[in-house]
Amino acid sequence: xxxxxxxxxxxxxxxxxxxxxxxxxxxxxxxxxxxxxVALYVKSGVGEPKPGDKVWQQAPLAxxxxxxxxxxxxxxxxxxxxxxxxxxxxDDKNIAxxxxxxxxxxxxxxxxxxxxxxxxxxxxxxxxxxxxDPTMGQAGRPVHIHFWKASYQQNLDRGEWSLRQxxxxxxxxxxxxxxxxxxxxxxxxSEQFTTGLAxxxxxxxxxxxxxxxxxxxxxxxxxxxPMQVSKGWSSWRNLKWSVVVLSPLAVADWPGGxxxxxxxxxxxxxxxxDGSRKQxxxxxxxxxWTPLALGASDYTGQR
Amino acid sequence: xxxxxxxQIGREMSYWYGEARPKRQFAAVFDTNKCIACQxxxxxxxxxxxxxxGQEYMFWNNVESKPYGAYPIAYDSRxxxxxxxxxxEGERYEGRTIFEAAPAGERLLGYHPETADYAHPNLGEDEIxxxxxxxxxxxxxxxxxxxxxxxxxxxxxxPACLAACPRGAIYxxxxxxxxxxxxxxxxxxxxxxxxxxxxxxxxxxxxxVSEKCIGCFPLGENDTQPRCFTECIGKIRIRGWIxxxxxxxxxxxxxxxxxxxxxxxxxxxxxxLEPNVYYIPPVHVPEAFLVQLFGPGSRxxxxxxxxxxxxxxxxxxxxxxxxxxSHVVPRFEAKDGYVSALSDKGEKIVxxxxxxxxxxxxxxxxxxxxxxxxxx
Ligand code: SF4
Ligand code: SF4
Numbered sequence: 001x002x003x004x005x006x007x008x009x010x011x012x013x014x015x016x017x018x019x020x021x022x023x024x025x026x027x028x029x030x031x032x033x034x035x036x037x038v039a040l041y042v043k044s045g046v047g048e049p050k051p052g053d054k055v056w057q058q059a060p061l062a063x064x065x066x067x068x069x070x071x072x073x074x075x076x077x078x079x080x081x082x083x084x085x086x087x088x089x090x091d092d093k094n095i096a097x098x099x100x101x102x103x104x105x106x107x108x109x110x111x112x113x114x115x116x117x118x119x120x121x122x123x124x125x126x127x128x129x130x131x132x133d134p135t136m137g138q139a140g141r142p143v144h145i146h147f148w149k150a151s152y153q154q155n156l157d158r159g160e161w162s163l164r165q166x167x168x169x170x171x172x173x174x175x176x177x178x179x180x181x182x183x184x185x186x187x188x189x190s191e192q193f194t195t196g197l198a199x200x201x202x203x204x205x206x207x208x209x210x211x212x213x214x215x216x217x218x219x220x221x222x223x224x225x226p227m228q229v230s231k232g233w234s235s236w237r238n239l240k241w242s243v244v245v246l247s248p249l250a251v252a253d254w255p256g257g258x259x260x261x262x263x264x265x266x267x268x269x270x271x272x273x274d275g276s277r278k279q280x281x282x283x284x285x286x287x288x289w290t291p292l293a294l295g296a297s298d299y300t301g302q303r
Numbered sequence: 304x305x306x307x308x309x310x311q312i313g314r315e316m317s318y319w320y321g322e323a324r325p326k327r328q329f330a331a332v333f334d335t336n337k338c339i340a341c342q343x344x345x346x347x348x349x350x351x352x353x354x355x356x357g358q359e360y361m362f363w364n365n366v367e368s369k370p371y372g373a374y375p376i377a378y379d380s381r382x383x384x385x386x387x388x389x390x391x392e393g394e395r396y397e398g399r400t401i402f403e404a405a406p407a408g409e410r411l412l413g414y415h416p417e418t419a420d421y422a423h424p425n426l427g428e429d430e431i432x433x434x435x436x437x438x439x440x441x442x443x444x445x446x447x448x449x450x451x452x453x454x455x456x457x458x459x460x461x462p463a464c465l466a467a468c469p470r471g472a473i474y475x476x477x478x479x480x481x482x483x484x485x486x487x488x489x490x491x492x493x494x495x496x497x498x499x500x501x502x503x504x505x506x507x508x509x510x511x512v513s514e515k516c517i518g519c520f521p522l523g524e525n526d527t528q529p530r531c532f533t534e535c536i537g538k539i540r541i542r543g544w545i546x547x548x549x550x551x552x553x554x555x556x557x558x559x560x561x562x563x564x565x566x567x568x569x570x571x572x573x574x575x576l577e578p579n580v581y582y583i584p585p586v587h588v589p590e591a592f593l594v595q596l597f598g599p600g601s602r603x604x605x606x607x608x609x610x611x612x613x614x615x616x617x618x619x620x621x622x623x624x625x626x627x628x629s630h631v632v633p634r635f636e637a638k639d640g641y642v643s644a645l646s647d648k649g650e651k652i653v654x655x656x657x658x659x660x661x662x663x664x665x666x667x668x669x670x671x672x673x674x675x676x677x678x679x
Contacts, residue, residue: 075408111508113418161509193355196510199486204510281492
């Protein structure tokens with residue numbers, strides 16, 4: 001009697017697996033995911049590849065296991081995203097990562113009580129086997145981090161901030177900064193009442209990209225790189241995030257090292273946050289350094 | 304974790320950083336017996352600091368009706384529930400503070416409020432504890448009760464917000480002990496929001512960084528009390544400086560109320576933060592509730608306060624000084640029926656009579672030929 005309920009569950013699970021396989025594979029069985037990330041070289045240029053673009057189809061798929069961040073307090077003590085799938089493209093100037101993971105809730109709002117989903121790509125600022133600590137670098141040996149957040153993407157797509165974006169029924173009778181009659185005064189007053197902006201925190205600036213370019217030399221040291229150039233795009237479909245992070249391989253103004261070049265071998269690490277589990281900062285899943293080959297083979301397909 | 308001394312719990316305790324008391328510590332006393340919940344303080348703060356975009360739900364100062372009111376909802380009972388029953392042995396706290404009760408992988412015990420927890424800042428307003436059930440038209444001695452609790456950031460000696468920030472973006476100022484969030488360095492992880500048991504840090508969804516009560520430090524730098532103090536209709540508040548108990552001074556109003564007369568008590572001292580806003584507890588509330596909220600000194604504080612007028616004219620005099628000046632009050636003196644606020648150098652800032660003279664006016668004003676109406 002005790003075994004009975006298990007039988008229908010197994011059957012259901014069987015159907016589910018078949019259905020998922022049907023969605024992703026079709027008739028042709030996809031190649032198994034590799035452990036290393038091999039960036040497909042695109043001679044004609046990587047351009048601005050969006051999630052789902054054809055150009056990704058030839059890029060080899062890598063499965064990257066994620067571990068809870070359990071080295072520094074606060075640690076991630078409950079569960080997070082166990083693995084991500086990564087594809088990469090490069091040309092002589094840029095590298096693009098397409099990172100996908102299952103998450104049943106797309107968390108895009110960033111308001112009190114709600115945290116957004118996010119993903120980060122970490123690269124050493126120089127090629128070679130001598131990588132800085134995978135845990136956000138170490139003193140004197142920084143890493144570059146390209147950080148995409150769902151709320152950045154949402155803010156970028158929606159433009160000017162308004163309370164109603166997250167609370168459609170909210171009403172505010174008056175903001176003092178709106179009392180000014182001319183636009184310049186309005187902006188000045190508005191800055192005065194928006195301290196993050198007045199203090200010059202880059203997080204608060206008007207978004208031009210959904211990705212922050214950052215540098216770190218260990219936990220708690222994350223800061224902005226002098227030039228913000230990376231871009232990001234995302235889609236959430238079939239319970240899955242697909243995020244593209246596009247970054248230059250090297251930027252002269254970025255401290256820490258010369259950057260990377262196509263044809264080199266290097267490493268990449270990732271971190272991912274699940275907003276509905278209130279993950280942010282050090283409460284995250286992270287990977288170890290994963291070997292990264294830049295431009296191992298040429299793209300032959302259409303754009 | 305380091306070992307630090309917390310006089311409010313009468314013992315050493317664990318804290319993320321070592322003991323580093325500022326040169327001078329911002330401190331205040333609020334007399335709960337005088338608060339009328341007019342919320343003038345709340346609005347004074349709101350119009351001064353939090354009327355920008357992304358701050359709509361924020362009240363750095365709020366006034367809640369106890370026992371049911373709490374902003375954000377149930378912040379006090381939730382942290383006490385998480386901590387579980389704990390014990391005091393006299394004035395020594397034998398239970399665990401939020402730092403000592405830190406779960407594995409955490410710097411302290413905390414929780415993150417939900418969005419809706421902030422949606423009802425005055426929930427439970429004027430609700431009484433207990434029920435009347437058709438009786439009690441004149442039974443006295445408060446079988447049912449409530450009181451108003453005005454709250455700001457406590458600019459704690461051992462701030463949980465500061466201990467929790469993994470970026471070190473929160474700091475305590477050496478010159479006045481005011482705790483601030485570096486608006487340029489914060490990345491909005493909200494560890495401080497999770498950590499502060501009083502829930503006095505807030506996330507700004509426009510700037511994506513956290514903000515908190517700044518103790519009106521620009522006013523303080525000019526020896527002026529914060530806005531929520533100077534605008535207080537009930538004159539329940541006084542701002543000065545507090546010393547360690549061993550260095551308490553008779554002429555320092557905060558030291559006198561907290562250390563010498565022990566009539567003003569910290570809010571939830573058992574949590575271990577050594578908060579620096581002190582409350583004269585309400586005299587009509589059951590002791591068990593007061594002990595939970597203000598610690599074991601509650602009964603003595605209530606008794607001292609009740610007898611302030613008959614036994615200690617200095618205490619009564621000082622209570623009269625609340626709300627008499629917008630100047631920070633570092634020192635005071637009571638003499639010949641008058642009480643004065645003094646500057647650090649001993650100069651008089653303001654003088655007030657301990658008792659207002661009683662003037663009886665006739666019902667008819669002969670000079671203007673009009674009857675007087677009684678408006679107090
Ligand atoms: S009351 Fe909260 S926000 Fe204020 S200093 Fe203490 S822990 Fe920090
Ligand atoms: S202004 Fe004073 S009396 Fe009025 S609610 Fe605030 S603390 Fe109470």
